[in-house]
Amino acid sequence: EPEVTQTPSHQVTQMGQEVILRCVPISNHLYFYWYRQILGQKVEFLVSFYNNEISEKSEIFDDQFSVERPDGSNFTLKIRSTKLEDSAMYFCATPRLGASEAFFGQGTRLTVV
C-alpha cells in the first residue's frame, strides 16, 4: 500500500492558470517531498517540508511554487501561474515511519496547454 495518495492523477490547465496538486498520507508523517519528472527525463527534487516548514528547496522551486499543509493532513503544491515548461509528472514522497528512504506516490501528470 502506498504511503501517500496523490490527486488528481491527471490535470490539464491553461497557461497562466493556478494549479494545486494534493498529497494525502496514509498515516502521520512529518517529512514530505515534492519531485518533478519531465517526460523522458530524470526525477528532480523540488522541495522538502518538515514540521510545517520548508527545509530545503532546489533552484526549480522559484516564486511560482509554494507548499503548505492546510489542514494538518493534506500536503499541497501550488503553481501560481503555470508555464508550458511546467508540464511534467509531479511526485509526492515521504519516508515510511521509522525509515529514512523516500517512498513515492503515483504522481500527478500536469499538462499545461
Added chain:
Amino acid sequence: GQQLNQSPQSMFIQEGEDVSMNCTSSSIFNTWLWYKQDPGEGPVLLIALYKAGELTSNGRLTAQFGITRKDSFLNISASIPSDVGIYFCAGHWNAGNMLTFGGGTRLMVKP
C-alpha cells in the same frame, strides 16, 4: 548541483540473462537507493544502501554501495519480462534529505 552518472542508458536483453547497471558520482554520497519506475507510475524503492561496502540483496536483485562512496551498482539475475522498466539510482549526498537521481537505465527484456 550534484550529478549522478548512470549507465548504460538502455539495455535490450534476452529473458534469463543477467543485467548490471551502475552509477558514479564525483562527490561522496551517504546513501544509495535504487528505484524502478513503470510507465505512468511513481518510482518504487527496490534496495537501500547505507554503508560503504554494503552489499544487499532483494530476491534476484543485488546492489552494492562502493567503498569510495562515489559509486553503486545494481545487478538483476535471470531477468524476466516483468523486469522491464526504467531503473534509477538515487542518493543523499549531504546531511539534507533531498535525493539526487541518476538519468535512469531503460531495461527491455525479450521473451
